[in-house]
Amino acid sequence: MKFSIDSKAPKAELLLISLFKGEDLSSAQQALIGKDFAKAFAARRKAKDFEGEKGQSLTFYPEKGSLKKIIVLGRGDKEGDIPQANEYWGGTLSSLCKGVKNVAITLPEEELEEQAYGFVLGSYEFMRYKKEDKKAPKLESVTFLTKDSKKAQAFLKKLAVFQESSATLRDLTNMPAGEMSTKDLEDAARKVCKTHKMKLTVFDEKKLRKMGCGGLVGVGQGATHGPRMVLMEYKFKAKSKQPNLAFIGKGIVFDTGGLNIKPTNYIETMKHDMCGAATVIATMEALALNKVPGYFLGVLCCAENAVSDRSIHPGDVLTAYNGKTIEVTNTDAEGRLVLADGLSYTEKNFKPKAMLDVATLTGAVSVALGPHLTGVLGNDQAFMDEVLAASRATHELAWQLPLDAVFTKAMKGSFTDLVNSQNTLRAGTSTAGAFLKEFVGKTPWVHFDIGGTAWADRPTPTTKYGTTAVVLRTFVEMAERSY
Numbered sequence: 130m131k132f133s134i135d136s137k138a139p140k141a142e143l144l145l146i147s148l149f150k151g152e153d154l155s156s157a158q159q160a161l162i163g164k165d166f167a168k169a170f171a172a173r174r175k176a177k178d179f180e181g182e183k184g185q186s187l188t189f190y191p192e193k194g195s196l197k198k199i200i201v202l203g204r205g206d207k208e209g210d211i212p213q214a215n216e217y218w219g220g221t222l223s224s225l226c227k228g229v230k231n232v233a234i235t236l237p238e239e240e241l242e243e244q245a246y247g248f249v250l251g252s253y254e255f256m257r258y259k260k261e262d263k264k265a266p267k268l269e270s271v272t273f274l275t276k277d278s279k280k281a282q283a284f285l286k287k288l289a290v291f292q293e294s295s296a297t298l299r300d301l302t303n304m305p306a307g308e309m310s311t312k313d314l315e316d317a318a319r320k321v322c323k324t325h326k327m328k329l330t331v332f333d334e335k336k337l338r339k340m341g342c343g344g345l346v347g348v349g350q351g352a353t354h355g356p357r358m359v360l361m362e363y364k365f366k367a368k369s370k371q372p373n374l375a376f377i378g379k380g381i382v383f384d385t386g387g388l389n390i391k392p393t394n395y396i397e398t399m400k401h402d403m404c405g406a407a408t409v410i411a412t413m414e415a416l417a418l419n420k421v422p423g424y425f426l427g428v429l430c431c432a433e434n435a436v437s438d439r440s441i442h443p444g445d446v447l448t449a450y451n452g453k454t455i456e457v458t459n460t461d462a463e464g465r466l467v468l469a470d471g472l473s474y475t476e477k478n479f480k481p482k483a484m485l486d487v488a489t490l491t492g493a494v495s496v497a498l499g500p501h502l503t504g505v506l507g508n509d510q511a512f513m514d515e516v517l518a519a520s521r522a523t524h525e526l527a528w529q530l531p532l533d534a535v536f537t538k539a540m541k542g543s544f545t546d547l548v549n550s551q552n553t554l555r556a557g558t559s560t561a562g563a564f565l566k567e568f569v570g571k572t573p574w575v576h577f578d579i580g581g582t583a584w585a586d587r588p589t590p591t592t593k594y595g596t597t598a599v600v601l602r603t604f605v606e607m608a609e610r611s612y
């Protein structure tokens with residue numbers, strides 16, 4: 130699907146015009162649809178057939194030229210709408226393009242980015258198992274009818290990269306666990322590294338054991354396909370020997386909960402517990418496609434949290450890469466165990482200027498923030514403020530949660546340095562963050578908990594089913610700002 134900006138709708142079969150409540154067609158829009166339809170529209174408007182209410186629409190069928198259909202859509206009240214309204218509107222427009230090859234969309238210049246991102250997200254479909262629908266015609270071109278500028282053209286380039294990298298992320302994470310082992314995840318990273326000439330390093334179970342990565346080894350030991358730590362290194366016009374940024378992702382290809390097994394209604398979607406790792410792979414791909422200058426490191430902490438006679442038991446003690454001992458009080462709190470090794474290994478061996486980790490770490494974050502806001506926690510407020518600014522700029526909503534000393538205290542063990550879960554404080558996202566903080570030294574670090582935002586339990590205009598690709602834009606933006 131190709132995107133362009135124009136003032137005319139040259140080859141489009143479908144023209145989409147959106148109006149807020151009470152808004153009239155602009156003179157440019159009138160010119161686009163032609164005198165006769167503009168007149169007909171004015172009459173319908175006068176008769177109160179169409180007032181721009183959300184859900185209202187008028188359809189016109191031109192008889193000459195390539196244009197076959199014009200839909201004027203109501204967007205309702207502009208005031209008081211939710212922050213993601215423009216992005217969702219883009220998603221809604223994408224769903225009107227079934228069976229259409231070329232579409233033109235009028236939109237205000239200041240809404241281009243949000244609507245276009247929403248359009249890309251909304252058009253994504255996971256087609257691997259839909260043999261029938263594969264034959265349906267695909268949307269080939271989208272023309273945004275808005276003011277052209279250098280900034281808008283630069284954005285279109287980024288949009289094309291987002292289209293590709295967000296599909297990589299979503300294809301990987303919508304894939305059922307039966308077809309996505311730790312080896313498959315490693316291979317997905319290898320493919321991106323090969324295409325974009327990045328360095329790939331893989332530590333398998335044997336090597337991880339030698340290295341002392343007790344978290345990864347412990348979580349992964351019950352599965353047929355062993356755990357792995359996968360490193361992806363991208364350098365382009367790098368000024369420093371230290372990575373500008375390291376991205377660390379939780380890559381649990383399936384989370385059964387382990388011996389603390391998850392019950393029905395909690396286990397079904399756990400193939401998406403590798404969204405963190407897939408976000409890192411997609412980020413590295415996007416950085417290469419955008420030719421972002423700098424040195425960036427991606428670290429995937431891959432394991433399957435399986436149930437078997439070899440699985441870790443509640444009460445087992447693991448020693449992480451940095452030497453801290455952990456009593457596994459709950460085998461379902463496995464994400465923090467694999468990230469513990471990923472964070473401390475990265476900091477010690479690469480000394481990045483800053484670290485960002487991303488993980489479907491807790492169910493608690495969706496209790497605190499719901500499905501639209503990602504929880505962010507960190508050890509350095511100045512760096513956190515940069516992250517929050519990047520998330521605002523890319524329209525990916527995030528909200529900072531606390532990492533106070535009370536949470537750190539709650540994660541201390543009675544006979545080990547740490548426990549991996551506690552029942553005294555609740556505040557599951559903060560206690561998980563406090564656990565991770567034990568594996569980060571002085572490096573500025575922010576942890577993204579996408580446990581509530583990575584998977585759409587209910588369909589939204591931008592995600593019909595499955596994973597949302599959340600945080601990818603913020604990561605790419607952070608990399609661009611880091612140089």
Ligand code: BES
Nearest residue numbers: 459461462463489490491492493550580
């Ligand atoms: N992968 C889950 C968290 C999760 C749940 C992500 C639902 C997305 C949707 C994680 O490994 C987990 O099970 N966390 C536990 C931690 C608890 C045992 C301390 C949780 O949040 O319940």
Ligand code: ZN
Nearest residue numbers: 384461462463
């Ligand atoms: Zn779990």
Ligand code: ZN
Nearest residue numbers: 381384402464
């Ligand atoms: Zn998990």
